[in-house]
Amino acid sequence: MESFIDLVLNFLSNGLTNASKWQVVGFTLLVTHITIASVTIFLHRCQAHRGLDLHPIASHFFRFWLWLTTGMVTKEWASIHRKHHAKCETEEDPHSPVTRGIRKVFFEGAELYRAEAKNAETMEKYGHGTPDDWIERHVYGKHSALGVSLMLVINVLLFGVVGVSVWAVQMMWIPVTAAGIINGIGHYWGYRNYDCTDASTNILPWGIIIGGEELHNNHHTFGTSAKLSSKWYEFDIGWMYIRILESVGLAKVKKLAPAPKFDREKLVADFETLQSVIANRYDVMAKYAKSLKQTWREEFEQLKAKSQCESRVLKGAKKLLQREPASLADPQKQQLSELLAHSKALKTMHDMRVELAALWNRSHASREQLLQQLQDWCARAEASGIKALREFSLRLRSYA
Numbered sequence: 001m002e003s004f005i006d007l008v009l010n011f012l013s014n015g016l017t018n019a020s021k022w023q024v025v026g027f028t029l030l031v032t033h034i035t036i037a038s039v040t041i042f043l044h045r046c047q048a049h050r051g052l053d054l055h056p057i058a059s060h061f062f063r064f065w066l067w068l069t070t071g072m073v074t075k076e077w078a079s080i081h082r083k084h085h086a087k088c089e090t091e092e093d094p095h096s097p098v099t100r101g102i103r104k105v106f107f108e109g110a111e112l113y114r115a116e117a118k119n120a121e122t123m124e125k126y127g128h129g130t131p132d133d134w135i136e137r138h139v140y141g142k143h144s145a146l147g148v149s150l151m152l153v154i155n156v157l158l159f160g161v162v163g164v165s166v167w168a169v170q171m172m173w174i175p176v177t178a179a180g181i182i183n184g185i186g187h188y189w190g191y192r193n194y195d196c197t198d199a200s201t202n203i204l205p206w207g208i209i210i211g212g213e214e215l216h217n218n219h220h221t222f223g224t225s226a227k228l229s230s231k232w233y234e235f236d237i238g239w240m241y242i243r244i245l246e247s248v249g250l251a252k253v254k255k256l257a258p259a260p261k262f263d264r265e266k267l268v269a270d271f272e273t274l275q276s277v278i279a280n281r282y283d284v285m286a287k288y289a290k291s292l293k294q295t296w297r298e299e300f301e302q303l304k305a306k307s308q309c310e311s312r313v314l315k316g317a318k319k320l321l322q323r324e325p326a327s328l329a330d331p332q333k334q335q336l337s338e339l340l341a342h343s344k345a346l347k348t349m350h351d352m353r354v355e356l357a358a359l360w361n362r363s364h365a366s367r368e369q370l371l372q373q374l375q376d377w378c379a380r381a382e383a384s385g386i387k388a389l390r391e392f393s394l395r396l397r398s399y400a
Contacts, residue, residue: 017159031069036177040212041238043078048081069151071145083116085223089187094115095112096199109183112179155170194286215236227253261276266397268397269378285357291388293318352380378393
């Protein structure tokens with residue numbers, strides 16, 4: 001009897017594996033990372049955005065793993081995420097910190113997800129193309145709580161009572177990292193490569209902990225791209241996994257962000273230039289922002305020396321110059337207007353940026369009219385006397 005009690009106590013303390021503390025920690029990090037990889041590769045890039053196709057073996061592994069470790073239903077996740085992109089930063093966005101506040105999204109992101117999952121209209125409108133086979137209808141979708149319960153049993157069998165803690169970490173991992181950090185901080189704090197219409201940011205240039213989802217501004221700019229990194233210094237571990245799967249026939253990449261090509265010998269912008277400029281407009285505007293920075297550096301000291309240009313006008317003006325003019329609030333527009341009144345160069349750069357951005361918004365104009373406007377823009381830019389603007393124009397007309 002005593003030996004049986006000792007056996008039970010030993011099992012409760014160590015489970016079947018008798019693993020050390022560091023082995024338990026290693027297991028926890030491994031399984032949570034597999035969950036992150038499953039979310040970014042299967043739910044996000046494959047199901048929600050169709051950036052890649054997965055072999056049935058890989059696809060079902062991810063479905064099964066997510067059922068075990070999160071209980072999330074594919075149709076619900078894809079629907080909510082698609083609606084987030086369609087209604088981004090509006091009142092209809094299921095989890096925007098712009099409209100709901102960062103504290104609400106960061107600390108209650110999982111609750112916002114569950115509330116939107118009950119919206120039948122969202123499921124109907126945005127849930128097309130997600131798995132609808134027998135196992136999805138009768139197991140994964142119908143008994144989503146069964147998977148995480150089974151995971152709890154497995155963890156306890158492996159590690160004893162410590163397995164409960166491992167399970168708790170697994171259950172918190174996605175609500176904290178995806179619902180809190182990506183949906184919250186990813187629209188609140190970080191750096192931006194592209195001035196897209198929403199507030200998305202890249203949290204870190206190295207997408208490892210959250211599978212590459214840290215590069216959120218890149219993703220919102222090129223939503224259907226299977227690759228989330230865009231600069232040479234950025235790393236997307238999810239993309240690395242996709243390439244590995246592709247090399248063994250378990251994945252096929254369908255969509256990537258456009259990569260601009262250049263013909264440095266081109267002297268005049270042509271229809272090919274026009275098409276490339278419009279297709280690569282985010283790259284164009286990102287490079288224009290760099291030209292603005294260069295002009296700002298040249299003008300800043302002169303503006304500081306002008307007694308009539310108050311310090312409040314200069315404070316934060318550099319960031320205002322780089323932002324999309326339509327996204328500025330009235331006080332910011334007023335500050336920008338006062339700044340531009342003191343600098344002809346900055347005003348020229350600002351006005352020509354607005355003109356350039358209008359090229360891909362003029363749906364009523366013919367190709368010939370748009371090309372003429374682009375050529376005229378380049379001619380005026382190169383005759384402006386502003387070095388950064390001239391250099392940008394020379395680059396612009398070499399798009400091929």
